[in-house]
Amino acid sequence: METVTITMKNPPALYLEADNVSPDAFAGKTAAQIGDLHVYEGNVTSTLGKYFEISGNAGATAADTKIVVKGDVKKVKYLGFKMSAGELVVEGSTDQYAGGWMTGGKMLVKGNVEAFAGTAMKGGELTIEGNAGNYLGAAYRGDWRGMTGGKILVKGNAGSDIGMYMLGGEMIINGNVDVHVCTHAEGGKVIIKGNAKTKIGGQMVDGTIFVFGTIDVMMPGFKPAGEVDMEVDGIKGKFAHYIGDTGERHKKKKGQIIYGNLYKKI
């Protein structure tokens, strides 16, 4: 595997849309060619090389390419956009849409990410060592197709509206989350190791949420369905099971109505 290191040298005045920072876009290119890839700063189209110092050449394919992003990229959006293979490591924090629409490979952010990380993600692994913003693994604005596959791990906290319109895949939040979890979800699994606030599973059609900590206010559309002993992400425990959202439409499978599931650790 070849490694390309890009280091922020000339920070943008506006936010930078860097939808070409992915093993797929870099594959088969030399450092110079990578520097010529486009980025947008406001309504001006520019090149990656204007902002970043680039060292190392990419591998022949995305799978053979690792990218390391150094320096202050808090004002850079779309890192890892649509990546399908290979690796991407961001040493600091980054802005919105990190790992958005990714289909494979591994992306690691050592700092925090802003909103919309893992938007409409289909596959691969996205790990955030710090905190995640709002709309993690959600659908794009207006869309009804959120995360459908892959895995997101947040070691810190996450914001509000995570897993909105989630259809598949898995999300683990080691810390706490803000309001609205899995709104409109029709599949997938979200594990919250910390505390949750309100509107958990609102208008949820299908899918599963686990909360290890507290829930401030339960949705009135969820009703108790007993207690179960389970092992979740390697942790054994007793969980209170709720099904919902009973105010929403639900599919039927073999004559049985399929509900969304909410498990709260007792």
Add this chain to the structure above:
Amino acid sequence: MSEYIIKNGNVFDPVQGIRGDKADVAIKDGKIVDKVGSGAKVIDAKGKTVMAGAVEIHAHIAGPKINMGRIYRPEDKLFTCTPTKGIERMGGGASIPTTFKTGYEYAKMGYTTAMEAAMPPLFSRHVHEEIRDTPIIDEGAYPVFGNNWFVLEYLKNQEIENTAAYCAWLLRVTKGYAIKLVNPGGTEAWAWGLNCLSVNDPVPYFDITPAEIIKGLIEANEYLGLPHSMHIHPNNLGNPGCYETTLDTLRLAEGYKAKNKFGREQVMHLTHSQFHSYGGTNWGDFESKAKEITDYVNKNKNITIDTGNVTLDETTTMTADGPFEHHLTGLNHLKWANIDVEVETGSGVVPYIYSPSISVCAIQWAIGLEIALMMKDPMRCYITTDHPNAGPFTRYPRVIKWLMSAKAREAQINAFKHKDKVLSQTSIGTLDREISLYELAQMTRAGPAKSLGLSGMCGGLKPGMDADIAVYNFNPDKPVANPEDIEKAFTRCAHVFKCGVEVITNGELISNGNKRTLWVNAKVKDNPQVMRDINEKFLKYYSMTQANYEALGHHFVPNPYALEVDATQV
């Protein structure tokens, strides 16, 4: 203005009966002329296809429901934006493109005139602002009349003269082009939570039937002698078995003859026939009735139709047929917007994915093509996608490919997940007709122009007509190696002229032209009763005053082109 001569192209012009002959087309002062001077700029069209600019007879491209779609579908712009480039402004959107992108895309495909198919009169100002911001192409808009309280009340008492006077007034104040009906009576019934699924279902409160509305508006249209005929989206759209309602609707035109000075011969235009040609009793036994519909239209020469081809894309459905959109959101569970327009009409918007792996969608695809292939007279059948309802207009080149190549159709049929169902529920597999370039020019130029009463102005290359010309990178003398070449050639023109101005060269925009708004100024005898009724309704029901209603002046209609109609002597 500059002179041009387009030399040595293969010309297809049904207006003059030219079938691919090598000929020159000369342009002077915005018009097509017999000859030009030696200083004329030469466009080499050797080995290329030359046609008049295409004419769109039915698309939803300007106004509040399109904007509703744009507002509530930001995802339609995801990955479809194009940045500013030269004189081309930024654009975005796939099924509901921005106004600028709409103008550019039509022009790049060789379209130079387009009709917005449903203008809510109350929002005509909004419609005209969007038309104004859609560059290059000439546009008109059809106000909707089929659920309008004035029309329902006058027609209940069979007052054709009053209906005509009201229609003339509304066309004038909204700068409208034609009389459009959408689910006549049904959208008004929807305001009461009901619908009209047959032509005999009474409209609540008004106690009138769709059949009476349809016949009355045909009569009012011919009383006025408008350029276009009554243009109808019938009741019961999109339901299995709806073809019977469609046949009942078509039969209402029997006995009527066109009366106008524009050369139009039909009294009824049936739009997006694909959505109205369904048999079966449910989505399981859903089948094509394209044969029954086209058999009827083939025999009855006072009707024209357009196809409404399904393009197998993700799109945004939008119609003044409010109850249908509510029905659709119940089927696909995607987001629904509903709009009521006081006194006049309503509408709904729902995204839709025509998936090739769903048998109903594949059958709908086949029905649209069957209609075009079963219609004997291409001068009476026009290609549309009812943009964006059955697919975006930007897919016309793909529809043309399917119509011109049986091989391309076969490839698509083989790619369907439920191929057997498509073959058993339709007769698409038995049709080997391939539309010729001459027939294509009839279906996209001469035919729609004639149906719209514009045959003296556009849709042909006869000297004296507007110099609206499209040159395609398509050599009709060479066999088509790959059907994809057809789609490619019709996607981006080599040259496009709009009223003698070269607007597109090699698929790129070089001028924004001088777009016009087409509207119909129909004069009628003084009618104090109708004027009193209008005054009263504004005082009693409308939330705005008459003074704020009219679309007028440079802001809304900066470059008008009025077709004058005089019905004062009727």
